Amino acid sequence: MKLTKLVMSGAALATIVGIGALNADAATYKDATNAVTNGNISFTDDGTNNIPDPENPDKPTNPVDPTDPDNPDKPGGNENPGDLKLVVVPDFDFGSQKKSSGEVTANAKVVAAWDENKNKVYRAPWITTHDMRTERDTGWTVSVTSGQFTLTGAGNQNKVINGGEIVLTNANYEGSSTTKPTIHSKAVGKDIATGLVLTPGTEVSIASSDSSGAQGIGDYSLALGTNGNGTYKADSVTDGVTFRMPAKTAVETGEYQAVLNWELKPILIPFG
Template identity: 30%
Template sequence: MKLTKFAIVGMVAVATIAGTGTKAFAADGGTLGSKSDVTFTPNTSITTPVDPTNPGNPDPVVPVDPDHPAGTAGPLSIDYISNIHFGEQEISGNNEVYKAQLDQIKVGASETIKDIPNYIQITDNRGSNAGWHLTVKQDGQFVNGGSELTGAVLSFENPSLASAAESDAPTAGDFTLDPAGTSSDVMSADEEQGMGTWVEMFGADATEGAESIKLSVPGKTAKTPGKYEATLTWELTDTPA
């Protein structure tokens, strides 16, 4: 009887082990971690001009003006600034206000020429979202050889901002330049503003753009035949105003 009792106990023990083994195969397989990564490097490329009236257009844009200044390189850059042309004007003894000609670009593979407002293009690819500030100063009065256009005043009106980026817009306002060289505020982006590529047009479209940059010249100012020129210096700093 003792042998029988031990045999029964042994059978029960084997059945229990076999049942436990079945439950282990049916359980979850556990957890294991893996990694995903991305490495960022500073953006040092030059951003090419965009169509300011349609910044999201992927078609290539080429400025028509052969003398337009080259853009700056780096993660915070001035990509494009229109030269301001007032064309040929007859000498006048009256007070006159001359309006700047529109800028022009070639768009797409067909290089269709398009009249656009004069504009500035800024790109912030730093990733810090720290903001930035753009100013401009006039480096002296308009001159033609030894003749100076005394009392002439250059003004910019109707700023219009556009971007394909989704960041908050910078701010901009009208400004009038001082030939003595005092800097004027053009655009300013506070923290979390102005990331990506932004354009400031002077006029929301070609019609308004043709009325937005003016050169006022007193009638009493002496004038000689020939081209009067002035240089503007635009400065982009990496902190808000």
């Protein structure tokens, strides 16, 4: 009897024996004793923000959305994708002050956040940065440009507080990480007289990372004020953000507002 040799494909054979489709052989055989294969993995943006608690950086937090203040599950921060991202920046609320012919100073209120257990807590205003770039030749810097405090309402664009400015002090990164970004020395100091002044119309760098080692890689929350250690309440203020207005400055009754433009960019600006 004549025998007929039947050659079947791996896929067909797998179907018959019920073991599923076989992967094609991707190995490259250089010679009888050498071969090359590949190990593969892919990454995608997870679409979420990892926001370290500025007081407990090993734990996550989530800023309270003022438009939905009772929803701890609402994502917080900048939802745009990016390997270099400014995740959280703060508003500064200095409250209501009485008119005075003397110098006026006012501290910004703390901000509300959700802790990892979805309890509402209060923190000094903070800035969160995210850096997962593979090319970091120049590191990064986070900066802010403040506008002048201007009386709100139509037709008031020329009614500004002459000499009104914001001063940063007591800025800090909590935790023991050796790769924390560098904070401007004036923002670290405790004295308002020598603090970091946000001069209207001038870009001011607050913190930066260089390109050496792993500095600034990952997620970091810069607290603009002292750690409250659980003592901050809804009506507390921070010692890190101060409004200052010179004596003998005339202002009108009403609300003044300064626009703050924040930027995170891949440039290292040396601090003086």
